[in-house]
Amino acid sequence: MRYKLKKQFFKPFNSNTEGIMKKYSLMLCMFLVFAFAAISCTDDDTKPNEEMPDKKTITGKLTEIPNPCTTDPCLPGVVTAIETDSLNYIITVNHLWYDREVVINNDTLRVNDSVEAYGSITKKQDLQSQTYYEIEIINLKKL
Helix, strand or coil, rough: CCCCCCCCHHCCCCCHHHHHHHHHHHHHHHHHHHHHHHHHHHHCCCCCCCCCEEEEEEEEEEEEEEEECCCCCCCCCEEEEECCCCEEEEEEECECCCCCCCCEECCCCCCCCEEEEEEEEEECCCCCEEEEEEEEEEEECCC
């Protein structure tokens, strides 16, 4: 048994509806082009208040310092940092502040232990316009 399909099943819109659909399709295409252009021009790796990371080695002692004010209101707390002669570098792992014991090869590093760290250094500013530095750890060893 053979069925004949009428042409109307394949053309559910009248000519006026087709014109509207073409108009909106063109608008959607234009939107997508501009959206992709905007995305390709955006650099997601840099935030407005940080410089491009510079990799270097620093030596100093492990310490805990008050965390920078990055929320409103400022929340109290401490973060693990490396204290050098001139600066404190907050230790980050996967771009998150490290606030617990540092364990390397089953050896726990404690406050005042001398360490050498290699990583990406970034300079930032908190909400109170105080400058602080972070080091994204690539390699850390006890001296």
